[in-house]
Structure formats: C-alpha cells, structure tokens
Amino acid sequence: MEEKRSHKAGFVNIVGNPNVGKSTLMNQLVGERISIATFKAQTTRHRIMGIVNTDDMQIVFSDTPGVLKPNYKLQESMLAFSESALQDADVLLYVTDVVENPEKNMDFLEKVQKMTIPVILLINKIDELGNGGKEGKAVSSSATKKNSQQLLAEIVEKWHSLLPNAEILPISARNKFGTDLLLKRIQELLPESPAFFDKDQLTDKPARFFVSEIIREKILLYYDKEIPYSVEVVVERFKEDEKTIHINAVIYVERDSQKGIIIGHQGVALKKVSTEARKALEKFFDKHIYLEVFVKVDKDWRSSKKELDNFGYNPE
Secondary structure (H helix, E strand, O other), rough: OOOOOOOOOEEEEEEEOOOOOOOHHHHHHHOOOOOOOOOOOOOOOOEEEEEEOOOOEEEEEEOOOOOOOOOOHHHHHHHHHHOOOOOOOOEEEEEEEEOOOOOOOOOHHHHHOOOOEEEEEEEHHHHHOOOOOHHHHHOOOHHHHHHHHHHHHHHHHHHHHHHHEEEEEEOOOOOEEEEHHHHHHHHHOOOOOOOOOOOOOOOOOOHHHHHHHHHHHHHHHHHOOOHHHHEEEEEEEEOOOOEEEEEEEEEOOOOHHHHHHHHHHHHHHHHHHHHHHHHHHHHHHHHEEEEEEEEEEEOOOOOOHHHHHHHOOOOO
C-alpha cells in the first residue's frame, strides 16, 4: 500500500518599514503581480495575500503596509494591518535594505524581537552596495567588491545585535538574487498542515480589489506630492463576460482642488491615467476592458472612521 505523502501549509507574513521592497519581494515569491510596487513610500495600504501551491505544499504570503508613526486614521489602519501580521504568522519575513537605519521604528521591532516563531531578516537591495568610489574617483571592480562585502558584513552584524534569533539573508528582490534560497528555506520551516485555501486560488482578494489597486498605482506614478495619498478608488461596476469586462470606477479625493488636479486641463490627466490603467487591466485579466473613471470629493475621508470602514480599511 502506497504511503500517504505529508502536506505542509502555513502563513508567511512580510513586514518592514516603507519603501524597502516588500511588494516587489511578494510578487517575486508568488510569481504573479499581486501587489502594486512603485518607487513611492506607503504604496501598500492593505494586507494582501498571495498563495503558492504545489501538490504537497501551500504557502500563504501576506504583503503588508510599511510600518510608520500614524498621522491620521488611514495610517492607523495601515499600521494595524502590519501588526496583525505578527499574530498569525508561521514564518515572519522582516524586510530591510542596505541604507535603512536599523533602529527606525523600534516599537515595532521590539515586538518582532519577542516572537517565538521563525523570523528571517532579509537585507534587500544588496545590488545597490558599492556602486562606485568616494568623491567621484574610479575604483577597481575587486576593490568595489571588497568594499561592498565589508559594508554588508557591518549591516549584518548590526541587525544580528538587534534580532539575535533571526536568520539573516541578503537578497535583491528586483534581480531575483537570493529569492530561490529564501523559498527553499521557507518550505523547510513550514509546519505540516492541510491547505487553508483551494489549490487553484491565487489570492484572498476579489477582482474588484485589483482594479482599484491598478488605477491607484497609475495615480501614484503620474501625480506628485500629496495627491496620490489623498486618493481612494472604488469600483462601482464590474460586469464580466467571456471576452470583455465593463468597469466603472470612482476616484475619491479630499478637496475640490485635488479633483481639478486629477482631471487636469480639459481632462487630459484623467484620460492618461484611465488609458494606462486600461492597458494594465487588459494584461492582468487577459480580456478586453471597457473602463470609465469618474472623480468625486469625499472631504477628509482619511480621517473618518466611517469612511475608512466603507473603503475596507478595518483590519478585523
């Protein structure tokens, strides 16, 4: 009689400060574009799950907002999403990079220090170490490599003093350096368990969520200063058939002046965002997209608990 194969499954939660590459890492590990990733901080607002399945394993990754000191209720909700990831993890991935101050947001780090589950500290963006000499002087490749290794060793030592029980792994999520080794180590650490989700499921989020995130990503890319952070996107209509999807979406802003900036002169700015979002949505869903986007004012929504609940920012 054939022996039944064991099955592993668990929650692997990704946390860290803003702009260290958590979403890029998540997308690399899942192999799909689940989280939006831009060069701007505070891109991720929700806790987003991405699920990796094999016959004998299921890894449920969670991308979380960057840890920060909240200045308004939206950021309080974002921090709550990050802190919730400390409660249900089987393995915790704490992401930093080669330029971050290790003692930034020590309140959160102290909570990580007390965790009894496996913690893997990922030093991301190691490809950015040793990009040249000081004061513009040329440096040989061997000298640059030696300097990079020394700098990395110093970073590792500093983090080891802060998280002595964590495994430390230097990576470059963007260049896929170290990610295969990380995935192998995660597989080793997962507990034996049946799957938590259907094996054909990729994420816990509905299609409408990814529509709103893709539109918000384009706003993050094409607008400056406070505008992207004052925006929320709601999908009011999502009608799908075999070949096409009809979508109506609303961009909410906090001020009339922001509405004018989003729309732009003669609607040019909004048309650009809509066009780029439609192209990205067609690639994401592999269907023809009909997209209509409107702009409305919802005064001070980022500081309203009622509005944040309506927009799905309740971490419970």
